Amino acid sequence: MKVAWAGSREAFQVSDRMAKLVANDPVFEKFSKPMLGRKELFKNTLRKAAYAWKLINDLRLTEEEAKWLRHYIDEPNYTDLHWEMFVPAIEGQGTKEQKKKWLPLAQTMQIIGTYAQTELGHGSNVQGLETTATFDRQTDEFVMHSPTLTSSKWWPGGMAKVATHAIVYARLIIDGLFHGVHGFIVQLRSLEDHSPLPGLTLGDIGMKFGHGTYNTMDNGVLRFDHVRIPRNQMLMRVSQVTKEGKYAQSDVPRQLLYGTMVSVRQTIVADASKALSRAVCIATRYSVVRRQFGSRNGGPETQVIDYKTQQSRLFPLLASAYAFRFVGEWLKSLYIDVKQRLEANDFSTLPETHACTAGLKALTTAATADGIEECRKLCGGHGYLISSGLPELFAFYVPACSYEGENVVMMLQVARFLVKTVSNLGYKQPVGTAAYLGRVTPLLQNNCAVQTAEDWLNPDAILEAFEARAARMVIGCGERLAMFENPEEGFAELSIDLVEASLAHCQLITVSVFIQKLNHEIPGNGVKRSLEVLCYVYALFLLHKHQGDFLATGYLTPKQASLANEQLRTLYSKVRPNAIAFVDSFNHMDHYLCSVLGRYDGNVYPKLYEAAWKDPLNDSDIVDGIQQYVQPILKQKLHYAKL
Numbered sequence: 202m203k204v205a206w207a208g209s210r211e212a213f214q215v216s217d218r219m220a221k222l223v224a225n226d227p228v229f230e231k232f233s234k235p236m237l238g239r240k241e242l243f244k245n246t247l248r249k250a251a252y253a254w255k256l257i258n259d260l261r262l263t264e265e266e267a268k269w270l271r272h273y274i275d276e277p278n279y280t281d282l283h284w285e286m287f288v289p290a291i292e293g294q295g296t297k298e299q300k301k302k303w304l305p306l307a308q309t310m311q312i313i314g315t316y317a318q319t320e321l322g323h324g325s326n327v328q329g330l331e332t333t334a335t336f337d338r339q340t341d342e343f344v345m346h347s348p349t350l351t352s353s354k355w356w357p358g359g360m361a362k363v364a365t366h367a368i369v370y371a372r373l374i375i376d377g378l379f380h381g382v383h384g385f386i387v388q389l390r391s392l393e394d395h396s397p398l399p400g401l402t403l404g405d406i407g408m409k410f411g412h413g414t415y416n417t418m419d420n421g422v423l424r425f426d427h428v429r430i431p432r433n434q435m436l437m438r439v440s441q442v443t444k445e446g447k448y449a450q451s452d453v454p455r456q457l458l459y460g461t462m463v464s465v466r467q468t469i470v471a472d473a474s475k476a477l478s479r480a481v482c483i484a485t486r487y488s489v490v491r492r493q494f495g496s497r498n499g500g501p502e503t504q505v506i507d508y509k510t511q512q513s514r515l516f517p518l519l520a521s522a523y524a525f526r527f528v529g530e531w532l533k534s535l536y537i538d539v540k541q542r543l544e545a546n547d548f549s550t551l552p553e554t555h556a557c558t559a560g561l562k563a564l565t566t567a568a569t570a571d572g573i574e575e576c577r578k579l580c581g582g583h584g585y586l587i588s589s590g591l592p593e594l595f596a597f598y599v600p601a602c603s604y605e606g607e608n609v610v611m612m613l614q615v616a617r618f619l620v621k622t623v624s625n626l627g628y629k630q631p632v633g634t635a636a637y638l639g640r641v642t643p644l645l646q647n648n649c650a651v652q653t654a655e656d657w658l659n660p661d662a663i664l665e666a667f668e669a670r671a672a673r674m675v676i677g678c679g680e681r682l683a684m685f686e687n688p689e690e691g692f693a694e695l696s697i698d699l700v701e702a703s704l705a706h707c708q709l710i711t712v713s714v715f716i717q718k719l720n721h722e723i724p725g726n727g728v729k730r731s732l733e734v735l736c737y738v739y740a741l742f743l744l745h746k747h748q749g750d751f752l753a754t755g756y757l758t759p760k761q762a763s764l765a766n767e768q769l770r771t772l773y774s775k776v777r778p779n780a781i782a783f784v785d786s787f788n789h790m791d792h793y794l795c796s797v798l799g800r801y802d803g804n805v806y807p808k809l810y811e812a813a814w815k816d817p818l819n820d821s822d823i824v825d826g827i828q829q830y831v832q833p834i835l836k837q838k839l840h841y842a843k844l
């Protein structure tokens with residue numbers, strides 16, 4: 202199962218080796234992190250990032266190994282933006298000459314970059330950005346300027362204190378004419394003494410949610426006061442500006458300017474299963490250790506994992522972790538394919554890839570963020586302790602619902618793709634993830650054939666149910682949209698239904714990818730059978746949760762919906778004996794989990810007790826402030842009624 206989770210034996214070995222490397226090196230200790238102040242926390246992260254870079258070079262780690270190393274170090278920092286956004290932006294949007302100049306510098310970290318798109322006033326609406334890049338023909342330069350307070354760049358990671366360069370997104374202006382938003386490579390700091398270059402105001406935007414997690418990152422603010430950069434620092438794969446000030450667009454579609462976001466959204470989907478599996482591992486192990494009620498004749502109480510209600514909250518999350526792992530793997534291969542096509546100037550699959558990355562990013566991050574919080578509750582009161590590992594994980598994870606495309610905004614992008622697909626149905630056969638929309642007639646006419654709970658243990662029955670629900674919701678939206686004279690007005694009016702239809706479409710993708718995975722790639726019958734159980738749990742849990750959709754679209758009868766729920770309860774009993782094996786298969790080491798409740802050896806209570814004593818408040822019996830503020834109250838002998 203470890204191999205099935207990792208994707209291959211080789212992938213397992215690489216990640217396992219890197220997990221051990223990090224866990225066994227004292228530099229990467231992290232348990233004391235929540236006790237550090239912001240400055241210490243940040244410096245500590247800089248130290249770890251520098252040491253990691255040294256290890257990557259000294260040990261000559263491959264790109265894959267280096268990624269796992271950074272993952273297990275488990276502290277967001279400037280290198281995330283450098284590797285995940287700055288470098289891909291140059292790769293995807295730079296010309297050959299630009300790549301030749303900038304990539305070697307970035308790949309050896311002689312320069313450190315960030316991605317400066319969002320502004321104080323605009324994040325989702327990229328076309329609304331206000332920073333200007335005005336071409337000066339006399340000097341062959343662009344003048345970068347922040348004309349308003351709301352145009353201040355706001356949020357870019359690593360920008361406040363570390364990055365030497367940024368890809369800055371700004372409105373291109375030539376001779377007073379606006380030519381849309383483009384990316385520009387801008388140097389921010391001196392490579393000699395790291396001071397901000399003249400004309401730039403740079404700072405940190407302040408502490409964020411949680412304590413020891415995202416505050417390791419220096420998210421920054423940046424303002425330009427007429428800062429000049431050479432013309433050849435505009436990323437020119439999509440559009441070019443000549444030294445005469447002529448604006449030209451190549452055959453490459455404008456959407457490629459958004460290409461870096463597609464790449465990172467894909468990474469975020471691939472990473473969702475890491476965060477969710479981490480929370481599920483902690484909650485499952487603890488649910489086996491924790492006992493409440495049910496003791497008879499002085500015997501042990503019941504393990505809380507044996508309560509059906511605990512199972513009904515925990516096991517769907519376990520199944521979701523596996524579903525997200527497989528859909529992440531699938532999306533990665535879709536992305537690798539589109540990347541190769543884009544390099545060869547084939548843009549045909551970009552719209553579908555954009556819809557898949559946007560929608561699955563929204564689906565997986567929302568479910569993971571909610572899932573981590575559910576795991577905290579599944580651990581009762583102890584889940585609220587930092588030493589459970591869950592509060593910090595939650596604080597780290599929740600912004601994923603907002604960054605790289607706010608989730609609702611992303612679902613609306615999926616909706617645009619679906620509406621377009623439906624309106625083209627007469628003359629363009631949908632392919633890939635939208636192919637089912639080409640079979641609307643049977644999907645709209647046939648109803649579910651399930652008669653017993655057992656009938657739900659059938660991939661075809663499940664797939665058809667999810668296809669019919671999505672098709673009926675999408676087509677229904679399309680029909681209602683057609684009644685509006687102004688399509689944009691109609692889209693806005695129906696946006697709530699469109700977001701729900703998009704979710705149904707994305708859930709169909711996750712369910713069908715899970716089923717495909719079972720059909721083709723699982724080594725070992727035992728592993729395959731166990732994963733089948735999880736696949737059914739995932740699908741029937743979604744069906745139960747969204748049964749309103751399935752019933753309202755008329756595909757299911759109430760009886761069939763209740764049979765699905767009956768089967769789901771039976772499936773929980775099949776998951777129970779393997780629950781620990783399922784979470785051990787994630788291969789999360791204690792160092793990575795950083796959780797007293799999720800320890801591999803299950804030795805929870807002594808370690809919980811021991812961890813409490815490490816709190817700085819327990820350094821002495823009488824702490825600072827007691828004599829000054831508490832003792833006087835005790836000695837005054839006042840009664841509030843007399844005040």
Ligand SMILES: CCCCCCCCCC/C=C\CCCCCCC/C=C/C(=O)SCCNC(=O)CCNC(=O)[C@H](O)C(C)(C)COP(=O)(O)OP(=O)(O)OC[C@H]1O[C@@H](n2cnc3c(N)ncnc32)[C@H](O)[C@@H]1OP(=O)(O)O
Binds near residue numbers: 272468607617
């Ligand atoms: C316990 C502690 C644990 C710690 C663990 C630490 C682990 C560390 C390791 C981490 C490693 C990696 C993690 C990854 C790094 C993550 C860092 C995250 C940092 C965050 C960065 C950011 O947020 S960057 C900013 C992102 N901003 C956005 O996403 C903005 C969202 N807005 C948009 O994308 C667009 O503006 C929007 C699409 C919404 C609308 O665009 P607009 O121009 O108005 O266009 P439309 O008219 O709607 O569309 C025009 C046509 O273009 C199509 N289209 C839109 N986008 C794309 C695209 N990206 N690709 C292709 N096509 C696109 C659209 O569909 C339209 O097409 P049509 O055919 O014309 O309809």
Ligand SMILES: Cc1cc2nc3c(=O)[nH]c(=O)nc-3n(C[C@H](O)[C@H](O)[C@H](O)COP(=O)(O)OP(=O)(O)OC[C@H]3O[C@@H](n4cnc5c(N)ncnc54)[C@H](O)[C@@H]3O)c2cc1C
Binds near residue numbers: 357
């Ligand atoms: C931790 C973190 C790190 C980040 N790192 C970076 C970075 O490195 N570089 C960078 O450039 N940016 C970064 N960002 C910014 C991030 O990309 C934006 O915050 C994100 O894209 C959301 O945009 P917004 O803040 O403008 O949200 P808004 O769009 O203002 O969202 C507010 C609300 O409005 C709703 N809404 C907005 N538009 C619509 C619409 N059309 N229809 C319906 N509802 C709508 C949303 O659903 C949401 O509920 C980071 C953000 C965070 C939290």
